[in-house]
Amino acid sequence: MIKDRRTIMTWPAMLTLLLFALFPLVIMFYTSFISDATGEFSMANYAKFFSNLTYIKVTGTSILISLCVTLVSLVIAYPLAYIMAKKLKGLKNIILVLVIIPFFTNQLVRVYSWLIFLQDGGILNRLFMTFGLAENGLGILYTKAAVIIGLTHAFFPYMVVTIFMALERLDDAMLEASRSLGASKTTTFMKVIFPLSMPGVISGVTIVFIPCLGSFVEPRILGGTGGLTIGNIIEDQFFEIYGWNFGAAIAFLLLAMVLICMGGLNSAGKRWQV
Amino acid sequence: MSNNNKTGVLGKILIILVLLYLYAPIFVLMLLSFNESRYNSLPFAFTLDWYRDLAEDRALMEAAKNSMVLALITGIICVILGTMFILGQRYLARRTEGIFNSIVMMPMSIPWLIMGLSSLLMIRQLGFEKNMIFVALGHIVISLPYSLLVLRARISSLDKSLEEMSASLGAGPLTTFRRITLPALAPAMIAGGFLSFMISFDNFPISYFLMPSGYSTLPIEIQLSIKFGFTPEINALSTVIIGFSLVVLAIVGLIMRSNIKSLVGGDN
Structure with missing residues (x-):
């Protein structure tokens, strides 16, 4: 086969990505084996991570928070997407846009607005106190719950969109067929609608869970000490402690976690593909 | 059906609750930017003082300028790289196309976070100093995929044979590009450019790791003021940023x- 010269046009983008996205990751992998203290090539950084219970615990917290956010997002997003796709007519596009807009507002502004909103003496606090629901302040801010609220706010719109698109593609005739063959509403949902929407659910889960694992801004600002994540540990290595190579090792472990989750979800998605 | 009615009401409640969750904190923040109290406390008393402070804040204005310039550069370069990539990609062998993609x-x-810190490690490892060019490159690398999504949604509707026809009728490659390809892609190029502009303008993690000392962007300024004590000036700034993003x-x-959906559902 003759090589088409027009493919040269792909090179500038490829070169940029190779040099400034892929190559840095290779460097990160390499430096993760260099000890911060002695400068020698060893597994010391990884040993340090796995021998310290604090790091393991924080990793656990990260996974727990990400799972909670994913679950909460799914519980909100699925019914919402279902109603939008199957019950609403003209309104659905407007609501879709309204759901997407906050996703495009500045991350820092979004987190800051939750900081103001949740703080003791803030609006929500007053509202709860007026109705006698909270007496001594809400106490939500600076907990894991605040991090979950903030992260869900950031990522669940994505999930609404992926599930919505999967459900919208679903042929109504199929549902009628199921119904007319005697299946109840519940059976139709369990046997027809839900399995067919699985690809949307899985890409939604991917799109929420993975960025949560790597989040560090929301936990830092909303989480207090109990809500810190693996992202914060990495951040500290670079800005407080100056253990850059150790930071690189943790970052590589995080990356490995992300890739494994993505691989798993990907193959799960393939199984459900129609 | 009566059953349908019930789900209708529940559905409406769900939609209202979700919208409240999405918008309440942002609205409160915007409202407080017009409130006199320094500690965001009530009762509400209207003032524009915080906006005046904002306009007079040298550091913030400088950060705003940096954010704008970075976002503009990112937007323009992403459109150029993205358009070239998407045009050339069609002529790649199938497998190569998959790998490139x-x-x-x-x-x-x-x-x-990982993109940012790995670039920082590379800069140090190669013996460079942090500078704005690396920040811009970092922004370009993360924004490019988004502009590609938009461009790809559009190019699938552009028929390759149209360009070939134009060529066979004697038009040079440049004429074909100017008369056929460019007009077809223009809307996606503009949309993709704005999208990468937005991603760069809002980006915190990359700037956080790569920004040389003495420089900052708006997200970095917000982070600093959250860390070191904030005034309602930040409410005003946030309101301006939200308005601008909208x-x-x-x-x-x-x-x-x-095509708004194509911005989000890349693999669908």
Whole structure:
């Protein structure tokens, strides 16, 4: 086969990505084996991570928070997407846009607005106190719950969109067929609608869970000490402690976690593909 | 059906609750930017003082300028790189296309924290100093996939044979590009450009790791003021940023019209 010269046009983008996205990751992998203290090539950084219970615990917290956010997002997003796709007519596009807009507002502004909103003496606090629901302040801010609220706010719109698109593609005739063959509403949902929407659910889960694992801004600002994540540990290595190579090792472990989750979800998605 | 009615009411309640969750904190923040109290306390008393402070804040204005310049550069370069890539990609062998594609889309699935710190490690390892060029490159790398999504949605509707016909009728490659390809791609180029502009303008993680000392962007300024004590000036700043984002998003939406979904559902 003759090589088409027009493919040269792909090179500038490829070169940029190779040099400034892929190559840095290779460097990160390499430096993760260099000890911060002695400068020698060893597994010391990884040993340090796995021998310290604090790091393991924080990793656990990260996974727990990400799972909670994913679950909460799914519980909100699925019914919402279902109603939008199957019950609403003209309104659905407007609501879709309204759901997407906050996703495009500045991350820092979004987190800051939750900081103001949740703080003791803030609006929500007053509202709860007026109705006698909270007496001594809400106490939500600076907990894991605040991090979950903030992260869900950031990522669940994505999930609404992926599930919505999967459900919208679903042929109504199929549902009628199921119904007319005697299946109840519940059976139709369990046997027809839900399995067919699985690809949307899985890409939604991917799109929420993975960025949560790597989040560090929301936990830092909303989480207090109990809500810190693996992202914060990495951040500290670079800005407080100056253990850059150790930071690189943790970052590589995080990356490995992300890739494994993505691989798993990907193959799960393939199984459900129609 | 009565049953349908019940789900209708529950559905409406759900929609209202979700919208409240999405918008309440942002609205409160915007409202407080017009409130006199320094400690965000009530009762509400209208003032524009915080906006005046904002306009007079040298550091913030400088940060705003940096954010703008970075976002503009990112937007323009992403459109150029993205358009070239998407045009050339059609002539790649199938397997190569797959590999190239997964490389350019990669930054979408890697946490930006990792993208930022790995670039920082590379800069140090190669013996460079932090500078604005590396910040811009970092922004370009993470924004490019998004502009590619928009461009790809459009190019699938552009028929390759149209360009070939134009060539066989004697038009040079430049004429074909100017008369056929460019007009077909223009809306996606503009939308993709604005989208990467927005991603750069809002980006915190990459700037956080790569910004040389003495420089900052708006997200960095907000982070600093959260860390070291904030005034309602930040409420005013946030309100301005939200307004600005809405305008840009509206422009993208108008250009893409029905294609807004393609901004999000890349692999669908």
